[in-house]
Amino acid sequence: MQLEKIDDYRWLIPRTYKPGMRTDAIVYANERLLEAIRKDQSLEQAANVAMLPGIVGRALAMPDIHQGYGFPIGGVAAVDEQIGVVSPGGVGFDINCGVRLLSSSLTLKDVKPRLRDLVHQLFRDVPSGTGQTSRFSVSDSDLNQILEKGPRWAIEHGMGSEADLDNTEERGCIAGADAYAVSARAKLRGKPQLGTLGSGNHFLEVQYVDEIFDTTTASRFNLSEGKIVLLIHTGSRGLGHQVCTDYVSQLDEAMRRYDLYVPDRQLACAPIHSPEGQRYLKAMAAAANFAWTNRQCIAHSARGAFKRIFGEGTAMPVIYDVAHNIAKLETHNVDGKQKRVLVHRKGATRAFPGQPVFIPGSMGTASYFLVGREGSMRETFGSACHGAGRVLSRAAAKKGTTAKEIQKELESRGIIVESLTREGLTEERPEAYKDIEAVVDVVHNAGLAARVARLKPIGVIKG
């Protein structure tokens, strides 16, 4: 694919690249990242996203972009609320997969001597990996409340405080969520999984603040060098997967009724205002609320683990919780006019000016704390990237290494890892991902989000 270089961090796929593109696509990357991005079909998928009916502005690819199914992972597309479509594939199967960062009253010096105990306690208290079920007893009525109220349900049951909601995107509850738009099968999949981490790339990481780049902003979030923080990365578990499965199937059939065409069936969509589109949005909102509650429950369990090791006085406030697989109705400036648009963020995080943005690195490498900048509102519908982005397939990542070797290597760098499965470690080894520093460099220099602090892991729980 011939890309037009705009500057050192932006590349254009012109709408003339292939028939059906309704707009250009912009790729945020430097030359080195672009070389890795070109190795899979992600740029082709970014061009496909530019074909979505009702798309406004440009289709956007973040520097961590990699090939997904339909939408690339690291893709952003905004569609006109009035005439646009909603695509469950533009959100993904793990609806509201996201990250929550908790601060703590502890420092590296406090934690290091008892790190192994802490990691072990977290591994015991937060179910991770397959076959590990919820420790929370949830009735059908509870589940419906969770779907419609989000983490407020958990707070009403003594798991957290109002301050947690203040520091959660949308206060953990997308309005319009309807528990009855979520199938019985989705509820059956999700109910035993509340408060569980799951597997794949999901993790719980004990980190410390390694370096601060912007002291003013860091102090706003009470971050100082050496402070211990906890990063939780997970989503809506089987409930979200089933909601997406159900609605891809329904919208796939609905497309014929609305005479819609997409180049990849996994991009199945329906007009936002159609009964099918509305129903998906209500179910997606419910699944998103479930995911926020899931992270709230995990935070509650993790706080318990910290208190058990370091005493009842250990405080762990939420710094922020943000989704990176979501579609949201927002108002943005489009061609000089304020417009209501549905922003699909698939493997992309909201990055409104001043809002915390977390970019986790691969297992064992640094993560970054940034805040959104004005550039994100001008160019990316208030979005930035969500991680390092894979470069190796899971099979390739597993070759030439063993879980034991990875664990040993990480321990030699002072990082203690616990995982239920070997695959949890080998598939997610650091080499499977792009260079986090390069990814962060692009969003920082492109003006989408500004670097505030670097966080380094010392304890990792993998599913």
Next chain:
Amino acid sequence: MAAEFELLEHTSDMGILARGGSRNETLIAASKGLASILVNPAGFKPLEERFFKATGSDEAAQIVNWLNEILFFFDTEGMVFVEFDIESWNTDEVIGRARGERFDIDRHEFRTAVKAATYHQFESHPTPQGWEIRVFVDV
């Protein structure tokens, strides 16, 4: 030809390429391929049976939905299937049965969690030797 499958590499996901003498045999091979992504199937016995019904407006939807049934049973009951029978397959649905046993972390080896089967780069078509199905799953 004997039905078989191979796993395909994809940056973020995994694919299954199944081949068989007939469409039914090939879907069974794809089903076994999916089970082999989830777990090491070697330790599983056909102890319990479940009824499968996958509807869909066309063949692709029926195959994707059939594979999603496997994931649904795994998530909700921990069932891993090692034997499959397809009893009927018409323009609206595939009906069959599957036998296997529940995953037990102390006896079985888990591999990779799968969220769903997808339509991405999906193919199902006859070949000179029989049939071929290619499906990518989100992991």
